[in-house]
Amino acid sequence: AQSVTQLGSHVSVSEGALVLLRCNYSSSVPPYLFWYVQYPNQGLQLLLKYTSAATLVKGINGFEAEFKKSETSFHLTKPSAHMSDAAEYFCAVRKKGYDMRFGAGTRLTVKP
């Protein structure tokens, strides 16, 4: 079995500051890892995914994430936060098959 842990249910940053959202996974096999974003009362939108190619993955809206096998982590970062980044972010892990596990989510607030 594998699961995902997102550290911090709520993160607050100032506009222009670094965004760091943490995700750790447990898996006995090389995983497929994803970050999704959700705006209020909407579905989830894929930000980026790791599928065992490059360990540094670039996504949409200036986000990127680095896969670190030794730390079993897949943290999401963005160098400079924008007001429009305020949303809820979900990390997800999926091994071969159809079982995808989502973290509990991290709500990002951006202060002006």
Add this chain to the structure above:
Amino acid sequence: DGGITQSPKYLFRKEGQNVTLSCEQNLNHDAMYWYRQDPGQGLRLIYYSQIVNDFQKGDIAEGYSVSREKKESFPLTVTSAQKNPTAFYLCASSEQTPNEQFFGPGTRLTVL
């Protein structure tokens, strides 16, 4: 435009009534999923279907039923046996290979 549609966006029902949530996709995806989202709990899988006329229970299938008579459609019925049906319901689809899931806009169900 290809995508996933869910209807209605908001749904109100009286306690004890069955209700069916619609999910349609024109992405030609074989696999479809239903998730339930509650505050602070991330997404929990209710049912998924890999091909037409086949579906499997997820983690919280009790009180729910599905059908998959057409590739494009995967309706979810919330029955009166579901103890706490008020939630945000998300439908998703994916290709056969273990790739990312694409999400619909969601249906918010409130049982009065």
